[in-house]
Amino acid sequence: MNARLPGTYLLGGVRRLGSAMIFLVRVLIQCGPALARPQLLVMQIYNSGARSLIIIMLSGLFVGMVLGLQGYDLLQRFGSEEALGTAAALGLLRELGPVVTALLFAGRAGTALTSEIGLMRATDQLTAMEIMAVDPLRYVAAPRFLGGVIAMPLLAAIFSMIGLYGAQLVGVQMMGVDRGVFWSQTQGSVDLHDVTEGVVKSLVFGVACSLIAVHEGYHAEPTAEGVALATTRTVVASSVIILLLDYVLTAAFL
Amino acid sequence: MTGKPAVAAASTATAGDVVVAVRDVHYAAGGRPIFAGLDLEVRRGRITAIMGPSGTGKTTLLRLITAQIAPDRGRVEVFGRDLATLRSRAIYGVRRRMGMLFQNGALLTDMDVFENVAFPVREHTDLPEALIRLLVLTKLQAVGLRGAAQLMPGELSGGMARRVALARAIVMDPEVLIYDEPFVGLDPISLGVILRLIQRMNQALGITSVVVSHDVHELATIADDSYLLSGGRVAAAGAPAQLRASDSAAVRQFMTGSEDGPVPFHYPAPDYASQLLGADER
Numbered sequence: 001m002n003a004r005l006p007g008t009y010l011l012g013g014v015r016r017l018g019s020a021m022i023f024l025v026r027v028l029i030q031c032g033p034a035l036a037r038p039q040l041l042v043m044q045i046y047n048s049g050a051r052s053l054i055i056i057m058l059s060g061l062f063v064g065m066v067l068g069l070q071g072y073d074l075l076q077r078f079g080s081e082e083a084l085g086t087a088a089a090l091g092l093l094r095e096l097g098p099v100v101t102a103l104l105f106a107g108r109a110g111t112a113l114t115s116e117i118g119l120m121r122a123t124d125q126l127t128a129m130e131i132m133a134v135d136p137l138r139y140v141a142a143p144r145f146l147g148g149v150i151a152m153p154l155l156a157a158i159f160s161m162i163g164l165y166g167a168q169l170v171g172v173q174m175m176g177v178d179r180g181v182f183w184s185q186t187q188g189s190v191d192l193h194d195v196t197e198g199v200v201k202s203l204v205f206g207v208a209c210s211l212i213a214v215h216e217g218y219h220a221e222p223t224a225e226g227v228a229l230a231t232t233r234t235v236v237a238s239s240v241i242i243l244l245l246d247y248v249l250t251a252a253f254l
Numbered sequence: 255m256t257g258k259p260a261v262a263a264a265s266t267a268t269a270g271d272v273v274v275a276v277r278d279v280h281y282a283a284g285g286r287p288i289f290a291g292l293d294l295e296v297r298r299g300r301i302t303a304i305m306g307p308s309g310t311g312k313t314t315l316l317r318l319i320t321a322q323i324a325p326d327r328g329r330v331e332v333f334g335r336d337l338a339t340l341r342s343r344a345i346y347g348v349r350r351r352m353g354m355l356f357q358n359g360a361l362l363t364d365m366d367v368f369e370n371v372a373f374p375v376r377e378h379t380d381l382p383e384a385l386i387r388l389l390v391l392t393k394l395q396a397v398g399l400r401g402a403a404q405l406m407p408g409e410l411s412g413g414m415a416r417r418v419a420l421a422r423a424i425v426m427d428p429e430v431l432i433y434d435e436p437f438v439g440l441d442p443i444s445l446g447v448i449l450r451l452i453q454r455m456n457q458a459l460g461i462t463s464v465v466v467s468h469d470v471h472e473l474a475t476i477a478d479d480s481y482l483l484s485g486g487r488v489a490a491a492g493a494p495a496q497l498r499a500s501d502s503a504a505v506r507q508f509m510t511g512s513e514d515g516p517v518p519f520h521y522p523a524p525d526y527a528s529q530l531l532g533a534d535e536r
Binding site for chain 2: 119120123124125127128129130131132133134135139
């Protein structure tokens, strides 16, 4: 009864993408006025960034520790466990830092943004703003979007840093890789190109995640079910887009 | 309050007296026609009641007047300007001269009562903090909630939230104040308070008021003009007393609250007996 043709899904996806792009342009136009009100922006950086710190730091530590274990196990088979620092640093900076942070960001901050804006829609707060001649895109959407875009690269940097410490903890403290070798290998092999790749990736993921979260919330059906659905869509769409963009960006940087 | 009939008075009123004019408006949502040739006028300085059973498009009418939606056909004029011809900046200009009280208050949940009332002032003016404080406190005093300035919206009762929203709606001194179902779900005391506030705003500040509601008895005590909507158009217009004296079946059913009449008690359904006996249908 509910069977839909695959084409319907495709059309729905294309329509949603188009709507998100138009929304992006409208939000970008409002970003200038939003920047002129730093207190709103700071509040949103705090909400999306500072409040995600614990989960990002904890995850970073464990991902780094796993990387230390796996990396050590793999490298010692070839007798090159001193390359652990290089493997961990490059893996974190170029790949795991931006990607895992973005996935966590979508789950922690993205869902919060979507449900907050969706509930504002459901309780007429956005309409009330419009009636008060205040553009909700400027007051609600733009600061939240910008806040997410600014917070994401910072979180990714913190994730990579803690992750590297976690890899060092396992590799050097537990497995006995020489501390000096670990750090000098790391220092010697990481160059600006790797850092740029990480920063660009996390910035692009930040734009994608924040856009999806704000767009879904803003266009959520104003009911409990509608907000729940929008929140789910935020996580699903963000995750898929992050991994897809990651492939594209990795290919572009190699 | 003379309570002159709106339709008769409209012909003698000058154009400047009409603040909101809805002319032959047609509007359909999701394929379902809501308005089919709606005509009504709101005149300056009066309390105009718009009544009608649930689902007659009262809230839709407010969305048309505030330019949230556009009619399929016909014109909506506010302050003498056709809303369809205005660009978004001009629409915001029109909205700045209006205030609206939402059914649930629609207070911004991330700020306290004081900041909610101060919100439009901060957004639209560069007034110094001391003046904003003065302005907000006077408006809160007017609705009797100066003492609640530091509370968050979640800590307010339904009636209090609506009064805060009223303070916010009047803080920019609007010319027109629109009330969407202001009496729904209120206890008798809160209801009386809101009723007197609407009257006071109108008399003391000269604010033109549009009250959308289905609470016939409450409205009858304060409205100067009233319109009864039914079937997508105005079924009756005039002072509340005239509406009560109407001999139209639809108007009588609404004013007296009879169960059955032109608005049937039963939603359209298949035959009762055959549905009960049919085993395979829900």
